[in-house]
Amino acid sequence: MRIPCPHCGLRGHEEFAYLGDATLRRPDPAAPDAERAFAEYAYRRDNPAGRHRELWYHAQGCGTWLVVERDTLTHEIGRVTEAREQGGS
Amino acid sequence: MSEGSNSVLIPGRTGRADGRAGLLVRECQGLALASLVARRGRVREAAEAARAAFGVALPLVARAAGNERVTFVWAGPGQWLVETSDARGDIEAFLAPALGSLAAICDQSDSRVVIELAGTAVRDVLAKGVPIDLHPRAFGVGDVALTAAHHVGLHLRQVSEEPRYRISVVRSYFGSFRHWLESSAAEFGCEVLAPLGAG
Numbered sequence: 647m648r649i650p651c652p653h654c655g656l657r658g659h660e661e662f663a664y665l666g667d668a669t670l671r672r673p674d675p676a677a678p679d680a681e682r683a684f685a686e687y688a689y690r691r692d693n694p695a696g697r698h699r700e701l702w703y704h705a706q707g708c709g710t711w712l713v714v715e716r717d718t719l720t721h722e723i724g725r726v727t728e729a730r731e732q733g734g735s
Numbered sequence: 736m737s738e739g740s741n742s743v744l745i746p747g748r749t750g751r752a753d754g755r756a757g758l759l760v761r762e763c764q765g766l767a768l769a770s771l772v773a774r775r776g777r778v779r780e781a782a783e784a785a786r787a788a789f790g791v792a793l794p795l796v797a798r799a800a801g802n803e804r805v806t807f808v809w810a811g812p813g814q815w816l817v818e819t820s821d822a823r824g825d826i827e828a829f830l831a832p833a834l835g836s837l838a839a840i841c842d843q844s845d846s847r848v849v850i851e852l853a854g855t856a857v858r859d860v861l862a863k864g865v866p867i868d869l870h871p872r873a874f875g876v877g878d879v880a881l882t883a884a885h886h887v888g889l890h891l892r893q894v895s896e897e898p899r900y901r902i903s904v905v906r907s908y909f910g911s912f913r914h915w916l917e918s919s920a921a922e923f924g925c926e927v928l929a930p931l932g933a934g
């Protein structure tokens with residue numbers, strides 16, 4: 647599996663560290679349901695068969711966090727963008 | 736930066752003993768190194784400030800740019816490794832007047848081992864572990880790659896057409912990298928030459 651880093655070009659997945667779901671947003675710790683929301687955020691994961699948006703870190707390359715679209719059935723890689731471009735938490 | 740020689744490579748021949756060695760290795764000593772990381776939103780200003788002060792703009796893609804005084808090697812977006820023989824003792828003071836307000840500067844002189852690789856088999860040796868296409872149509876003089884071989888992070892660039900490559904490796908990993916390099920070069924013969932810039 648190779649990931650096209652926007653800075654370094656096409657690189658093997660072994661140069662990257664995987665974090666996980668890129669669609670999660672850190673809950674508001676001041677919200678009344680914060681405890682439930684954090685349990686959900688920290689532990690509950692969907693396990694989608696198909697397209698997934700994931701965070702990958704180019705650890706042995708340029709040190710950029712990337713949002714990678716990956717098909718979990720075929721390992722086909724779709725759009726790759728810099729995580730910093732999407733903002734949020 | 737410490738004084739004197741701290742050689743990590745002992746000159747001599749390993750691997751195939753007959754004929755000319757296919758891999759020639761030299762350590763580059765006496766270089767001052769620094770990391771340079773642009774503050775948020777200041778990348779273009781920093782690039783221009785470097786051009787004004789040193790006559791070399793910071794490369795914004797995976798390239799190296801330099802002159803006889805200093806070389807800026809791209810090290811990720813908004814980051815560079817600075818190499819110079821002109822600032823022995825205090826590379827931070829060398830860079831700060833031009834770049835101190837635009838970037839974080841940190842002396843790395845002792846943190847890396849810098850070597851140069853050449854010889855007729857240099858690409859064949861590197862191809863055993865460096866996952867970068869070094870064929871001239873894909874990688875040429877001035878091109879830079881951050882990658883890994885033998886699980887050791889490498890900062891690699893081509894410095895001349897022969898071809899000659901310069902690699903910097905975090906010093907504490909260098910023994911492991913050297914083991915990989917000598918093993919990979921054994922079939923071609925590996926000659927460690929006297930260091931560059933010693934003394």
Ligand SMILES: [Zn+2]
Binds near residue numbers: 653708709710
């Ligand atoms: Zn990268």
